Amino acid sequence: MSAISIIARLTFREAIRRRIMLAGLVLGIAFVILFSIGTHFIFGQIAADTVANMPSQMAADIMIAESTNTFMMMGLYAATFLSIAMAALLGADTLAGEINSGTIQTIATKPIRRADVVLGKWLGFAELLGLYVMLLCGGIVLSTFIQSGYIPQNLLIGLGLIYMESILIMTITLMLSAAFPALATGGIVFGLYGLAFIGGWVEQFGALLQNDTAIKVGITTSLIIPSESLWRRAAFEMQAPLTGTFGSPFTTTSVPSPLMMGYTFLYLIVVLFIAVRIFQRRDL
């Protein structure tokens, strides 16, 4: 068994043993249940109102699909936020904490590369986040489908992008954790996330008002920290045709280009590479 997979398994097992996964699972299930209860009543009300007010059954169906999509996107937006928080929580203490406590010393003096430690942890967290995103987002999509029979377009691409956003945040956290104490790492990650969030809004409103400067500010923010652009691309992929004309955080008016997605992927690789480099050079 390679050193990377030993560390990955250790990381995975640690999250389970230390009840992080249990907490995530319980809260995740609670989240999906709450969403289901809420939408159960809302969907029922909307269906009744729409059919009563619309001139034809076809128009009513379109309106129902649109509003169902909006509520599903709301749920997915919240799920994305929770996945990002989970990504930051998992990554913040990992290298920093083990360097601080000295746990890393018996690991790093084994005949393995330091890169194996970082990549193994990354892989372990990526697996955990995969399960978490699947539980949260999968739960919302499934709940919506069971209640209304609605399936959004480009579902797998959309969920893939949401998953990638959590991976991106986890990778940035891991990189910072190789250099800074856990608390500082957590603080910086949420600061960066806030930056990306505001940048995203500026760009959205810029697009609505057709203000080029605002759009450029948003794009620049996305270049610095491209996490929010992944959500916006995911939202664009899955949103219903009409919804895109309204601005809200759950929908997208200014769509990040495929080029931006390529940039984000490259960004992720570079951050992971830097994380390895920092850890390789660090005195333990």
Added chain:
Amino acid sequence: MPDAIETQNLRKVFGDYAAVKGLTLQVQQGEVFGFLGPNGAGKTTSMKMLLGLIAPTSGEASLLGKPIGNREAMQRVGFLPEHFRFQEWLTADEFLLLHGQLLGMKKDDLQLRRDELLERVGLTPFRNKHLRTFSKGMLQRVGLAQALLNRPALVFLDEPTSGLDPVGRRLVRDVIREVRAQGTSVFLNSHLLSEIEVTCDRVAFIQHGEVVRVLELASLSNDQTSVTIRVSNLAAESLNGLSQWGREIQMDGELIHMIVPNDTVLPEVTRYLVSQNVEVYSITPNRMSLEDIFIETVGKDGGL
């Protein structure tokens, strides 16, 4: 056979503070080497450099003939860190399996070795307990087992007896003797001088990040003995006559203190005193302990 450890002018500077100024030493294969020095002398930093945890600012070092950090060499090295904390959510069994896997050990050999070592350190009844429930002494024992999993050619022990009761200390001492008998070199960092005295072949005294003295401990027992003689009726010229057997002769009431090259001169000293009509009540050789040498080497202030 290459030396177990060889360093040339190893140096580590943190900012403008040189924690290790220039460490030059050799540890031979199969010897138990003690690393002594006051707090803050750079012992742990030196050890971490040898283990590849800290990058030296300058200088060179090799373990088992390979440059430091070499993975082939690390496959044959064991390490028990000071104040270690391990993955406390693992059981003792899982913990040893994890570290054996990281060492690249084969499954069958690893299981055999794990069982053997758990038995040796007396933890077999606790093998399925989580490390978080372990006492400090039990953790030290499982850490020791971890350091010996790969039957290392060289093992680093950083304060291995800290937190251990007398039984545990005896265990560590016995284990050091056993691995030495199998040809393993031991690099022992300890501030417990009595511990070093009974286990080590050689010791290096380190102060301000430099080796100030290397001592063979086998020679300690028969040279440089200080003697205390209780007498009465001693004339001044009789006292002076003692200088043919020893030095630093001092009179303190009824007591004569002197340092003799070895204890074989003591009968002659006794005969001489009796022939001078001196009443001799007792004659007590005080073997110069490692502690005396330590204080003599680093000074009473510990080199602060």
